[in-house]
Amino acid sequence: SHETSSEPSVPKKVMVIGGDGYCGWATSLHLSNKNYEVAIVDNLVRRHFDHQLGLDSLTPIASIHNRIRRWKSVAGKDIQLYIGDICDFEFLSEAFNSFQPDAVVHFGEQRSAPYSMIDRSRAVFTQHNNVIGTLNVLFAIKEFGEDCHLVKLGTMGEYGTPNIDIEEGYITITHNGRTDTLPYPKQASSFYHLSKVHDSHNIAFTCKAWGIRATDLNQGVVYGVRTGETAMHDELCNRLDYDGVFGTALNRFCVQAAVGHPLTVYGKGGQTRGYLDIRDTVQCVELAIANPAQRGEFRVFNQFTEQFSVNELATLVTKAGKKLGLEVQTISVPNPRVEAEEHYYNAKHTKLVELGLKPHLLSDSLLDSLINFAVQYKDRVDPKQIMPSVSWKKIGAKPKTVAA
Ligand code: NAD
Numbered sequence: 445s446h447e448t449s450s451e452p453s454v455p456k457k458v459m460v461i462g463g464d465g466y467c468g469w470a471t472s473l474h475l476s477n478k479n480y481e482v483a484i485v486d487n488l489v490r491r492h493f494d495h496q497l498g499l500d501s502l503t504p505i506a507s508i509h510n511r512i513r514r515w516k517s518v519a520g521k522d523i524q525l526y527i528g529d530i531c532d533f534e535f536l537s538e539a540f541n542s543f544q545p546d547a548v549v550h551f552g553e554q555r556s557a558p559y560s561m562i563d564r565s566r567a568v569f570t571q572h573n574n575v576i577g578t579l580n581v582l583f584a585i586k587e588f589g590e591d592c593h594l595v596k597l598g599t600m601g602e603y604g605t606p607n608i609d610i611e612e613g614y615i616t617i618t619h620n621g622r623t624d625t626l627p628y629p630k631q632a633s634s635f636y637h638l639s640k641v642h643d644s645h646n647i648a649f650t651c652k653a654w655g656i657r658a659t660d661l662n663q664g665v666v667y668g669v670r671t672g673e674t675a676m677h678d679e680l681c682n683r684l685d686y687d688g689v690f691g692t693a694l695n696r697f698c699v700q701a702a703v704g705h706p707l708t709v710y711g712k713g714g715q716t717r718g719y720l721d722i723r724d725t726v727q728c729v730e731l732a733i734a735n736p737a738q739r740g741e742f743r744v745f746n747q748f749t750e751q752f753s754v755n756e757l758a759t760l761v762t763k764a765g766k767k768l769g770l771e772v773q774t775i776s777v778p779n780p781r782v783e784a785e786e787h788y789y790n791a792k793h794t795k796l797v798e799l800g801l802k803p804h805l806l807s808d809s810l811l812d813s814l815i816n817f818a819v820q821y822k823d824r825v826d827p828k829q830i831m832p833s834v835s836w837k838k839i840g841a842k843p844k845t846v847a848a
Pocket residue numbers: 461462463464465466467468485486487488489490491528529530531550551552553554555573577597598599600663664665666667692
């Protein structure tokens with residue numbers, strides 16, 4: 445974008461906001477390996493949540509500095525690092541101006557639905573951090589790099605579970621004889637998921653008003669831990685959350701199977717969501733960057749490869765566990781959330797496939813390796829952190845101290 449040739453510019457420099465997190469670390473290494481120039485921006489707040497709540501990743505993870513040093517020694521590539529909070533516009537401006545990205549991938553949000561439902565202060569933190577952070581990124585692009593492509597991580601949870609098919613971002617409706625293509629209705633079900641809806645609205649508006657180019661990746665639930673690059677060295681290992689606040693469905697079930705904890709199906713277990721392997725997260729983000737949105741375009745992709753109910757996931761993990769000689773039980777836990785437990789779900793997800801995504805579908809071998817991986821680290825599991833502790837209905841204004 446900074447060249448003067450008439451060739452369409454190829455994005456080269458990618459700023460990864462949230463590059464120390466689960467999706468962001470895997471993506472940073474993948475892009476660096478593919479010869480993109482990468483800069484990580486992160487304020488390390490995710491590591492701070494673990495300290496505050498007494499949680500830890502299943503896998504030991506190196507500091508961001510050691511991770512980047514190790515990547516240099518393993519792959520011979522430099523990743524730049526800017527430690528700071530994107531809610532601080534001065535910091536973000538300096539990072540943006542010094543790096544001058546062609547694309548910004550924005551993973552840098554508080555991403556746990558339960559965390560956002562602990563108490564008022566966590567709900568406010570989540571929406572402030574996520575909505576203001578994204579607004580600052582939009583202003584940075586407008587001020588300092590109008591042509592920069594924003595690739596923003598959204599969530600399938602923005603749509604909720606409507607009783608009709610879910611489209612990719614937009615739906616064409618005929619009403620009283622007139623037809624229009626409109627944003628697909630949003631029905632999010634936590635203060636976290638709502639923060640993503642608010643982000644989407646702000647991004648859509650600035651695409652229209654300022655000509656920002658943006659891609660909203662409505663990602664499903666991610667599973668897995670190893671990617672081509674993070675598997676190259678112990679110090680490049682990714683985090684894997686299994687606790688009741690940050691752990692997500694399939695990853696939790698694999699860790700539960702490994703330590704002999706019954707699988708925690710909430711309520712009736714018919715809750716159906718889109719899922720994808722973390723190896724596909726990195727592929728999807730690369731595809732979005734390599735095929736930028738047009739100026740003024742607000743592009744929406746549904747980023748998942750398969751849909752499952754939690755009951756189906758429990759059955760798959762039980763079978764895979766048996767093959768490995770593990771005794772796997774399932775219990776029904778009273779649902780701590782407010783959500784439909786039996787519902788229609790059929791979501792489109794063709795746009796990334798059209799751009800060339802080759803999905804890694806959930807297979808026996810992946811489940812085997814994920815469970816075996818969890819068995820390898822099972823001594824690090826704190827069984828007290830497995831059961832859910834945050835209730836949607838019991839959220840209150842009073843700050844909740846979380847017992848260790
Ligand atoms: P994560 O918590 O592991 O990583 C997020 C990173 O962003 C952390 O390193 C954190 O320190 C950083 N961060 C947060 N607020 C920041 C701020 N104000 N300034 C600078 N850095 C900040 O989360 P993840 O699982 O990697 O998810 C990444 C993104 O993908 C999130 O936006 C999330 O909503 C989305 N997503 C995740 C999943 C999933 O299953 N993990 C599924 C769908 C969508």
